Amino acid sequence: MGRDKALLPVGGRPLLARLIGELREAVTGEIVVAVSSPEREAAYRSLLGPLPGGVAFVLDRQQDAGPVAGLAAGLAALPDGYAYATACDTPELSRQWLVRLLHEAMANGAPAVAAQGEPLHALYHTGLARLAERALADGDYRLISLLRRAGAVELTLTEQEKAAYGLYNLNTPEQYETYLANKPHKIEE
Numbered sequence: 001m002g003r004d005k006a007l008l009p010v011g012g013r014p015l016l017a018r019l020i021g022e023l024r025e026a027v028t029g030e031i032v033v034a035v036s037s038p039e040r041e042a043a044y045r046s047l048l049g050p051l052p053g054g055v056a057f058v059l060d061r062q063q064d065a066g067p068v069a070g071l072a073a074g075l076a077a078l079p080d081g082y083a084y085a086t087a088c089d090t091p092e093l094s095r096q097w098l099v100r101l102l103h104e105a106m107a108n109g110a111p112a113v114a115a116q117g118e119p120l121h122a123l124y125h126t127g128l129a130r131l132a133e134r135a136l137a138d139g140d141y142r143l144i145s146l147l148r149r150a151g152a153v154e155l156t157l158t159e160q161e162k163a164a165y166g167l168y169n170l171n172t173p174e175q176y177e178t179y180l181a182n183k184p185h186k187i188e189e
Helices: 015-026 038-048 066-076 095-108 126-137 143-150 159-164 173-182
Strands: 031-035 055-059 082-086 112-115 118-125 153-155
Touching: 015 031, 015 038, 031 038, 031 066, 038 055, 055 066, 066 082, 066 118, 066 126, 066 143, 082 095, 095 112, 095 118, 095 153, 112 143, 118 126, 118 143, 126 143
Parallel strands: 031 055, 112 153
Antiparallel strands: 082 118, 112 118
Protein backbone atom coordinates (compact mmCIF):
# COMPACT_ATOMS: atom_id res chain seq x y z
CA MET A 1 0.00 0.00 0.00
CA GLY A 2 2.89 2.34 0.70
CA ARG A 3 1.27 3.94 3.76
CA ASP A 4 -0.35 2.98 7.05
CA LYS A 5 -3.70 1.46 6.09
CA ALA A 6 -5.25 2.32 9.46
CA LEU A 7 -4.86 5.99 8.55
CA LEU A 8 -6.49 5.83 5.11
CA PRO A 9 -9.20 8.49 4.93
CA VAL A 10 -12.76 7.27 4.40
CA GLY A 11 -15.58 9.76 4.76
CA GLY A 12 -13.22 12.32 6.26
CA ARG A 13 -12.00 10.03 9.04
CA PRO A 14 -9.10 7.60 9.31
CA LEU A 15 -10.15 4.02 8.73
CA LEU A 16 -9.15 3.08 12.30
CA ALA A 17 -11.36 5.80 13.80
CA ARG A 18 -14.25 4.69 11.64
CA LEU A 19 -13.79 1.03 12.63
CA ILE A 20 -13.63 1.89 16.34
CA GLY A 21 -16.86 3.87 15.98
CA GLU A 22 -18.62 0.99 14.23
CA LEU A 23 -17.39 -1.50 16.83
CA ARG A 24 -18.62 0.70 19.68
CA GLU A 25 -22.09 0.63 18.14
CA ALA A 26 -22.05 -3.12 17.43
CA VAL A 27 -20.53 -4.73 20.51
CA THR A 28 -20.67 -4.46 24.26
CA GLY A 29 -17.54 -4.55 26.35
CA GLU A 30 -14.05 -3.36 25.68
CA ILE A 31 -12.41 -2.63 22.35
CA VAL A 32 -8.71 -3.38 22.23
CA VAL A 33 -6.46 -2.12 19.45
CA ALA A 34 -3.24 -4.12 19.22
CA VAL A 35 -0.30 -2.20 17.78
CA SER A 36 3.16 -3.34 16.79
CA SER A 37 5.18 -0.60 18.48
CA PRO A 38 4.98 2.29 20.95
CA GLU A 39 5.66 4.65 18.03
CA ARG A 40 2.62 3.40 16.13
CA GLU A 41 0.48 3.71 19.26
CA ALA A 42 1.67 7.30 19.73
CA ALA A 43 0.89 8.13 16.09
CA TYR A 44 -2.62 6.67 16.39
CA ARG A 45 -3.29 8.41 19.69
CA SER A 46 -2.13 11.71 18.23
CA LEU A 47 -4.41 11.37 15.26
CA LEU A 48 -7.43 9.97 17.11
CA GLY A 49 -7.27 12.31 20.09
CA PRO A 50 -8.83 11.27 23.39
CA LEU A 51 -10.11 7.72 23.22
CA PRO A 52 -13.69 7.00 24.20
CA GLY A 53 -14.24 4.92 27.32
CA GLY A 54 -13.85 1.21 26.78
CA VAL A 55 -11.19 1.59 24.07
CA ALA A 56 -7.57 0.73 24.84
CA PHE A 57 -4.30 0.07 23.06
CA VAL A 58 -2.05 -2.91 23.77
CA LEU A 59 1.38 -3.67 22.37
CA ASP A 60 2.04 -6.84 20.40
CA ARG A 61 3.53 -9.58 22.56
CA GLN A 62 6.40 -10.05 20.14
CA GLN A 63 7.86 -7.65 17.58
CA ASP A 64 7.64 -8.49 13.87
CA ALA A 65 5.42 -11.52 14.46
CA GLY A 66 2.40 -10.30 12.53
CA PRO A 67 -1.23 -10.64 13.48
CA VAL A 68 -0.74 -13.61 15.83
CA ALA A 69 1.24 -11.30 18.13
CA GLY A 70 -1.53 -8.73 18.06
CA LEU A 71 -4.19 -11.35 18.64
CA ALA A 72 -2.28 -12.79 21.60
CA ALA A 73 -1.97 -9.34 23.18
CA GLY A 74 -5.57 -8.40 22.47
CA LEU A 75 -7.07 -11.62 23.81
CA ALA A 76 -4.89 -11.48 26.94
CA ALA A 77 -6.13 -7.95 27.66
CA LEU A 78 -9.81 -8.90 27.61
CA PRO A 79 -11.99 -10.61 30.21
CA ASP A 80 -13.06 -14.21 29.71
CA GLY A 81 -15.38 -14.64 26.74
CA TYR A 82 -15.46 -14.24 22.98
CA ALA A 83 -13.80 -11.41 21.09
CA TYR A 84 -14.18 -10.34 17.48
CA ALA A 85 -10.83 -9.88 15.74
CA THR A 86 -10.56 -7.72 12.66
CA ALA A 87 -7.89 -5.87 10.73
CA CYS A 88 -7.42 -2.10 10.80
CA ASP A 89 -7.98 -1.96 7.03
CA THR A 90 -11.48 -3.43 7.20
CA PRO A 91 -13.76 -0.77 5.73
CA GLU A 92 -17.11 -2.32 6.68
CA LEU A 93 -18.42 -4.05 9.77
CA SER A 94 -21.40 -6.37 9.40
CA ARG A 95 -23.55 -6.90 12.46
CA GLN A 96 -25.10 -9.88 10.67
CA TRP A 97 -21.64 -11.45 10.43
CA LEU A 98 -21.02 -10.89 14.15
CA VAL A 99 -24.34 -12.55 14.97
CA ARG A 100 -23.58 -15.50 12.71
CA LEU A 101 -20.15 -16.00 14.29
CA LEU A 102 -21.58 -15.92 17.79
CA HIS A 103 -24.38 -18.30 16.84
CA GLU A 104 -21.87 -20.77 15.35
CA ALA A 105 -19.64 -20.54 18.43
CA MET A 106 -22.54 -21.18 20.80
CA ALA A 107 -24.02 -23.98 18.68
CA ASN A 108 -20.69 -25.80 18.32
CA GLY A 109 -18.89 -24.86 21.54
CA ALA A 110 -16.07 -23.73 19.28
CA PRO A 111 -13.04 -21.84 20.62
CA ALA A 112 -12.97 -19.85 17.37
CA VAL A 113 -15.14 -19.34 14.30
CA ALA A 114 -14.01 -17.88 10.98
CA ALA A 115 -14.87 -17.95 7.33
CA GLN A 116 -12.44 -20.20 5.50
CA GLY A 117 -9.37 -18.10 4.65
CA GLU A 118 -10.55 -15.09 6.69
CA PRO A 119 -8.79 -15.25 10.08
CA LEU A 120 -9.13 -11.51 10.69
CA HIS A 121 -12.89 -11.39 10.46
CA ALA A 122 -13.28 -14.02 13.15
CA LEU A 123 -14.49 -14.76 16.64
CA TYR A 124 -11.90 -16.03 19.14
CA HIS A 125 -12.35 -17.11 22.73
CA THR A 126 -10.00 -15.19 25.01
CA GLY A 127 -8.70 -18.52 26.34
CA LEU A 128 -6.87 -18.88 23.02
CA ALA A 129 -4.36 -16.23 24.13
CA ARG A 130 -2.22 -19.03 25.57
CA LEU A 131 -2.36 -21.01 22.33
CA ALA A 132 -1.39 -17.88 20.40
CA GLU A 133 1.56 -17.41 22.78
CA ARG A 134 2.64 -21.00 22.08
CA ALA A 135 2.38 -20.40 18.34
CA LEU A 136 4.62 -17.34 18.74
CA ALA A 137 7.13 -19.37 20.76
CA ASP A 138 7.10 -22.00 17.99
CA GLY A 139 7.71 -19.33 15.36
CA ASP A 140 4.35 -19.99 13.68
CA TYR A 141 2.97 -16.54 12.88
CA ARG A 142 0.08 -17.64 10.65
CA LEU A 143 -3.43 -17.07 11.94
CA ILE A 144 -4.74 -19.88 9.73
CA SER A 145 -2.44 -22.27 11.62
CA LEU A 146 -3.71 -20.93 14.93
CA LEU A 147 -7.31 -21.53 13.87
CA ARG A 148 -6.47 -25.10 12.93
CA ARG A 149 -4.53 -25.71 16.16
CA ALA A 150 -7.53 -24.43 18.10
CA GLY A 151 -10.01 -26.69 16.34
CA ALA A 152 -11.93 -23.71 15.03
CA VAL A 153 -15.11 -23.94 13.04
CA GLU A 154 -14.31 -22.73 9.53
CA LEU A 155 -17.35 -21.66 7.55
CA THR A 156 -17.40 -22.08 3.79
CA LEU A 157 -18.84 -18.98 2.14
CA THR A 158 -19.28 -18.01 -1.48
CA GLU A 159 -17.56 -14.87 -2.73
CA GLN A 160 -21.00 -13.24 -2.84
CA GLU A 161 -21.59 -14.09 0.84
CA LYS A 162 -18.15 -12.77 1.78
CA ALA A 163 -18.91 -9.49 0.01
CA ALA A 164 -22.35 -9.25 1.65
CA TYR A 165 -20.77 -9.73 5.08
CA GLY A 166 -18.02 -7.19 4.32
CA LEU A 167 -15.22 -9.75 4.60
CA TYR A 168 -12.57 -7.87 2.70
CA ASN A 169 -9.67 -5.58 3.39
CA LEU A 170 -8.05 -2.68 1.60
CA ASN A 171 -4.66 -4.22 0.85
CA THR A 172 -3.71 -2.33 -2.31
CA PRO A 173 -4.14 1.20 -3.64
CA GLU A 174 -6.43 -0.26 -6.30
CA GLN A 175 -8.71 -1.90 -3.71
CA TYR A 176 -8.85 1.37 -1.78
CA GLU A 177 -9.72 3.40 -4.87
CA THR A 178 -12.35 0.85 -5.95
CA TYR A 179 -13.90 0.92 -2.49
CA LEU A 180 -14.06 4.71 -2.47
CA ALA A 181 -15.55 4.81 -5.96
CA ASN A 182 -18.30 2.35 -5.04
CA LYS A 183 -19.24 3.68 -1.61
CA PRO A 184 -20.92 7.02 -0.85
CA HIS A 185 -18.08 8.44 1.24
CA LYS A 186 -16.60 11.85 0.68
CA ILE A 187 -12.82 11.92 0.96
CA GLU A 188 -11.24 14.70 2.96
CA GLU A 189 -7.47 14.60 2.95
